[in-house]
Amino acid sequence: MVNENLNGGAVFFIFGATGDLAKRKLFPAIFSLYRERKIGEKFAVIGLARRPKTNEQFRDDVYRSIQEFARYKKIDDVEWTAFAEHFTYMSLDINNLEGFRQLNELTQQVEARFNIAGNRLFYLALAPEHFGTVAEHLKAGGLLETDGWHRLVIEKPFGYDQHSAAVLNEEITSVFKEDEIYRIDHYLGKEMVQNIEVLRFSNALFEPLWNNKYIANVQITMSETVGVEERGAYYEKSGALRDMVQNHMLQMLTMIAMEPPSRLHPEAIRDEKVKVLRSLRRFQSREDVLKHVVRGQYTAGTKDGKAMPAYREEPGVNPASVTDTFFAAKLYVDNFRWAGVPFYIRTGKRLATKSTEVVIEFKNVPERMYFAEKNRLEPNLLVIRVNPMEGIYFKMNAKNPESNNDGQPEVIPVAVDFCQSCRVGYNTPEAYERLLYDAVRGDSTYFTRWDEVSLAWQFIDRIAEAWNEDSSDLTYYPAGSWGPEESHQLLARDGFKWWPVQGQEDDAVIWTVSGSGI
Ligand SMILES: NC(=O)C1=CN([C@@H]2O[C@H](COP(=O)(O)OP(=O)(O)OC[C@H]3O[C@@H](n4cnc5c(N)ncnc54)[C@H](OP(=O)(O)O)[C@@H]3O)[C@@H](O)[C@H]2O)C=CC1
C-alpha cells in the first residue's frame, strides 16, 4: 500500500547518479519500493551528474543496475516501461548555479507531469566536500521554494574529525533545518539492528537482566572478508576507525546500551542514544589508548587456498602505509546501568569470515551447584546476528538426557537458534530501501542527529590524536585470519575471550535446536 504521507508524491533528486552508490544501492532500492507499491506512481527521479547522457542512456543504466543488484530482478516490459518513465537525467556540475535554475524549471515540468505536490528529496551521493555547495545552490536556484516539504539525505563520511564535521554541518544547516537533514548510517537500516530495540523492550525476559548485575561483558564484532577493493585512496584517509567505528559500531553500541525511550518517537530515541555517547568513557592519554585499543593492518595471506595481497600492495595505498584495517577496543559506558561492564568491539577487513554480531555474555550463576569434572558450565550468551545471517541465538546449560543418572546430573551447553533468514530468506528489504522509504515518509528515527555525530567524533578524535603521535603500536595480521593476537589478549587479560561468530563453530555447544519458529 502506498503510504498516506506520500499522497502528494515526491521527486527524488539523485546527485551523483552516475556513481557507484547510485548504481549498487539507490536505483535498486527505488525499484523495490516501486515493486512493493510503497511509492505508487506519483514519484519522479531526476539523476544528476556532470557527464552528458540522454534520458534513454540513463534509463539503460538504471535497468542494468536493477538486473545486477536489485532484490527483484524479474521485470517484464510493461512494468519496466511504466517504471522507466519516472526517470529523467540532467547533466549538471554542482558548481554551476545557473544549472540549478534550469534544474528548477525541469523539476516543475516533472512535477506537473506526475502530479507531484512540490515534495523534494535531495539525495547527495557525492563526495562530502560538495555538500555545502549543493545546499547553497539549491537555495539560490529556487529549488527550496515549494509548497511541499524538502529534505536533504547525505552520505558518510560526515567529516574527518569533530572540527571538519562541525564545518560541514554549519554549511548545510545554513540552508536546511536539522529536522530536514537525514544523515545516513546504513547499519541503522539493517533489520536486526532495528530489532535490538524490539528485542530489548518487548520481552519481559531480557530487560530486567540488561545491566551490570547480570551482564559480564558485551562484544560487538563486524568482520569483513573483503579488502579495500577500489577504495584505497579513500580508505588511506579513513582507516577502520573512521570508516566503521565512528559511525556503525558506536551506533550499534548505543542501541544496546540505551535506556528505554519515553515513547517511540525519533527524538525520544535519539535523546537516549546521545546519553550513551555522553557516558562513553573518553580516553585520557596516549597510554590510555594503547592500553585499551588495538590497531592492526593486514599482511599477505590466504583464504580458501587463494592468495591475498597485503594492504600495502592494494591499489591506491601507500606502500609504507600505517593505516588501520583492524580495530579492537575495550570501552566503558559510565552510567548506573553499565558501570564496570566492558564493551569489547572489533572490526576489520580481510578477516576469516563476514559477520556482524552482538554477543551479550551473562555472568555465571553464583553457586556452581552442578560443578563436577564432567560438567562444562558455560556462561549464557545472547547473540544478535545482524549479517549475513539474521537471527537470535541463545546459549544455555541443560541436563544431558543421555548421561547416566548416577546422582549428579551432567550439565551440557545447548543452544536455541532462531534463524530469521531461514524463514524470510535473504530477501528482506535492504538497509537503503528502508532508509529511503523512511526519509520520504519523514521518519528520522534511523538517521543520525548532529549531536550524536559530534559526540562520536569527540570520542574518536582522542584515539586518532594518540595514534598520530607515532605508529609503534600498529600490529599486523595475515589476511584471512582473526586479526592480531593483541586483540585476543585484550579480553584474555580480563578472563574473557571473543566468542565464535557465525561461520566459526562453538565447540562447546553439544546440541542446537534450530529453526525459524514457524
Ligand atoms: N559506494 C558506496 O557503496 C558507498 C558510498 N558512500 C558515499 O557516497 C558518496 C558517493 O560515493 P560513490 O557513489 O561511491 O562515488 P563515485 O565516485 O562512484 O561517484 C561520484 C559521483 O559524483 C558525481 N560528481 C562528481 N563531481 C561532481 C560535480 N562537480 N558535479 C556533479 N556531479 C559530480 C560523479 O559523476 P560525474 O563524474 O559524471 O560528474 C559521480 O556520479 C561518497 O560520499 C561516499 O563516501 C557511502 C557508503 C557506501
Ligand SMILES: O=C1O[C@H](COP(=O)(O)O)[C@@H](O)[C@H](O)[C@H]1O
Ligand atoms: O560503510 C561501510 O560499510 C561496509 C560494510 O557494510 P555491510 O553492510 O556490507 O556490512 C564496509 O565494507 C565499508 O568499508 C564501509 O564504508
